[in-house]
Amino acid sequence: MGERIVVLGGGIIGLATAFECQRRGYKVTILEKVTCGGQASGAAAGMLAPYSEIEEDPDDFFRLCLASLKLYPKWQQEVKDIAKAEFEYTNSGSLHCVYHEADLLSLESRQQWQGDFGAEADILQGEELYKREPELSKEIIAAMYYPEESHVFAPDYVKALEQACRNIGVQIYEQLEQVDVVNWEEEIHLVAKDGQSFTGDRLVICSGAWASELEGTFGLSIPVHPIRGQICAYDMPVGKVKHILYSSQGYLVPKGNGTLVNGASEDIAGFNTTVTERGIRRLTNWNKNVLPYLANEIPFHEWAGLRPATQDGYPLIGKLSTAPHVIFATGHYRNGILLSPVTAHIVADLLEGQRDRVPLQMFAPERFS
Ligand code: FAD
Ligand code: GLY
Secondary structure, three states, X not given: OOOEEEEEOOOHHHHHHHHHHHHOOOEEEEEOXXXXXXXXXXXXXXXXXXXXXXOOOOOHHHHHHHHHHHHHHHHHHHHHHHHOOOOOEEOOOEEEEEOOHHHHHHHHHHHHHHHHOOOOOEEEOHHHHHHHOOXXXXXXXXXXXXXXXXXXXXXXXXXXXXXXXXXXXXXXXXXXXOEEEEEOOOOEEEEEOXXXXXXXXXXXXXXXXXXXXXXXXXXXXXXXXEEEEEEEEEEOOOOOOOOEEXXXXXXXXXXXXXXXXXXXOOEOEOEOOOOOHHHXXXXXXXXXXXXXXXXXXXXXXXXXXXXXXXXXXXXXXXEOOOOOOEEEEEOOOOOHHHHHHHHHHHHHHHHHOOOOOOOOHHHOOOOOO
């Protein structure tokens, strides 16, 4: 124990990993080129929604998401206690809405396979549905109610996690502009643009959408690319909308601070995080089909973030077979907030040489090489 762990990247994945590893007795340093949580993690809607987000048949990725959802109640409380800070974590439940009779079949099929995984899932229609969410459009013919789906206020969660890390002794270096891995095969050695040098025993790569920059360093194919998410928020009286509302076109998340978050586009724009009129218009044109009252409302805030997407849609989580002291934890695409506790636990387990808590084969970082 007491080994020195260098975490590259201070987004939610780097912070969560650092928090868990430091708690288990490692000496952790985070290297962040700008500010912790300043990229995708601070931009997220904060949904913890594996049932709504995953449409395909069950696989180990779904198992990973589910494992993380189950860790959340305890995890978020531990972060709050150690940070001595609050952030919103609401068990709102969600409604996955459909508009056509034909879509009922797909709801039923989801209900069946997700039920096999222990999901609570009820198909609501008519009065039962509108009683649960009175503002919903009458065009919606049915919705799947997932009582377990929840959400956090992502910017505050990131801040609390950073504070929790600091409170337990994680060293955090920000504004490093550029950090290069100069040695990883035997010892870990990184150098920042200003010449500061960092050494360690193990290295954890948590650099989100920028992970592909390390292809040359490790001689690996790392097909992680940025997918921009444009998103906006409305002022809304607390309680007017109660659940996360999900449809094939996007989602709406009612926050406890009196805002309604409406996301999000998926567009390719390199590392550009500007918001376009077209991107937001797509959301504002669609959202009144879920909540008609939005037809008369204007978003008060618009922003964008870069999801770290991989070629096959699954994250890279695991050790390098040729250099097991290097661990990847990146490429969490649409579910990094949800996956932060389980990723942190998996990385700490890998450092300790524990058995995998979920099968990791499909997340192997070298699978594209
Ligand atoms: P990031 O937060 O991007 O952090 C990576 C960090 O690494 C950055 O701070 C960067 O500066 C740093 N870095 C990169 N290279 C280097 C280097 N060489 N040296 C030092 N630092 C480096 N997920 C959910 O679970 N639920 C949601 O509801 C949800 N909604 C979303 C909505 C939007 C609009 C977007 C954009 C994303 C959403 N996501 C959601 C996805 C989630 O935000 C991401 O999966 C998650 O934030 C990824 O975390 P990360 O730490 O890997 O990446
Ligand atoms: N998970 C929601 C998003 O990525 O937009």
